[in-house]
Amino acid sequence: MDLSTLMLYLPVLLLASWPARPLRGPSPAPVVNSRAASATVPAAHLIALTFDDGPKPYVLLGGKSGKGVGSPSLLDLLDRQKIHATFFVMGWRLSKNADALCRKVDGGVCREAADQEHRRGEEIENHTYGHGDFRLMERRYGDEWILKDIDRASVIIQSLTGTRPVYLRPPDWDIWPALQQKIEARGYHVMTKSTSVPPALRDVDSEDYFCVGSDLSKCPKPSDYDYVLRTLHYRERKGIYDHIMVFHELPQSVDLLSRLIPELKGRGYRFVLLRDYMAAVENRH
Numbered sequence: 001m002d003l004s005t006l007m008l009y010l011p012v013l014l015l016a017s018w019p020a021r022p023l024r025g026p027s028p029a030p031v032v033n034s035r036a037a038s039a040t041v042p043a044a045h046l047i048a049l050t051f052d053d054g055p056k057p058y059v060l061l062g063g064k065s066g067k068g069v070g071s072p073s074l075l076d077l078l079d080r081q082k083i084h085a086t087f088f089v090m091g092w093r094l095s096k097n098a099d100a101l102c103r104k105v106d107g108g109v110c111r112e113a114a115d116q117e118h119r120r121g122e123e124i125e126n127h128t129y130g131h132g133d134f135r136l137m138e139r140r141y142g143d144e145w146i147l148k149d150i151d152r153a154s155v156i157i158q159s160l161t162g163t164r165p166v167y168l169r170p171p172d173w174d175i176w177p178a179l180q181q182k183i184e185a186r187g188y189h190v191m192t193k194s195t196s197v198p199p200a201l202r203d204v205d206s207e208d209y210f211c212v213g214s215d216l217s218k219c220p221k222p223s224d225y226d227y228v229l230r231t232l233h234y235r236e237r238k239g240i241y242d243h244i245m246v247f248h249e250l251p252q253s254v255d256l257l258s259r260l261i262p263e264l265k266g267r268g269y270r271f272v273l274l275r276d277y278m279a280a281v282e283n284r285h
């Protein structure tokens with residue numbers, strides 16, 4: 001190959017030798033904006049930010065609840081921070097029948113808020129259809145009823161996103177081995193706080209639900225923000241640098257996260273969708 005031919009081909013040769021996957025190391029990897037980019041997530045310092053119990057329009061889009069409680073927009077916060085999160089929604093909220101109640105209680109149409117979530121690149125997963133207590137539901141209706149309730153949520157989520165949920169978080173993490181096996185047999189990964197799975201694959205509970213309402217006696221002191229940082233610090237001291245963090249769609253959690261996300265980014269953490277987190281972390285534990 002003479003020099004002029006080499007010059008002609010040089011850009012092509014350089015491109016062909018470019019690594020398909022970013023190398024692990026201190027250089028920042030590109031922000032992952034879609035599931036298609038899963039393979040580019042490096043396996044270090046990852047956080048999957050997750051939210052339960054939505055969709056709640058006044059929290060997601062910003063506005064006021066039916067009781068006049070104001071909230072900044074969680075989706076706008078995620079956009080500003082150029083990160084994405086995973087939402088474990090209750091299926092019933094996506095049904096047309098829920099529209100009136102959602103307008104009255106949560107300041108808008110829940111289904112439309114979920115549609116915004118999806119359009120803005122967030123991941124939507126399964127928190128059952130009715131959010132019924134598994135033990136109570138089992139006593140009343142049996143295991144099959146619970147499995148149908150989970151599938152019912154998947155069907156309505158898929159009708160909105162085009163994607164069948166893969167992850168199931170039981171209400172209040174209440175689960176037992178026999179039921180878990182049946183849920184897994186239907187293709188779901190069950191989210192858990194159980195010590196039977198490696199810490200990096202366990203949910204990290206922010207306890208934000210203790211910091212709402214009139215009884216704040218269980219809200220972590222001096223603040224929930226401080227509690228979450230303490231929890232992560234404790235994990236880091238044990239060499240755990242990957243975290244699945246669980247919050248709820250609550251105004252005070254949006255406020256907490258507006259301070260927490262920049263703090264954790266500054267420490268080198270990258271925020272990714274749960275699917276991308278699992279793809280990167282699961283094989284290492």
Ligand SMILES: [Zn+2]
Nearest residue numbers: 052053171172
């Ligand atoms: Zn819940």
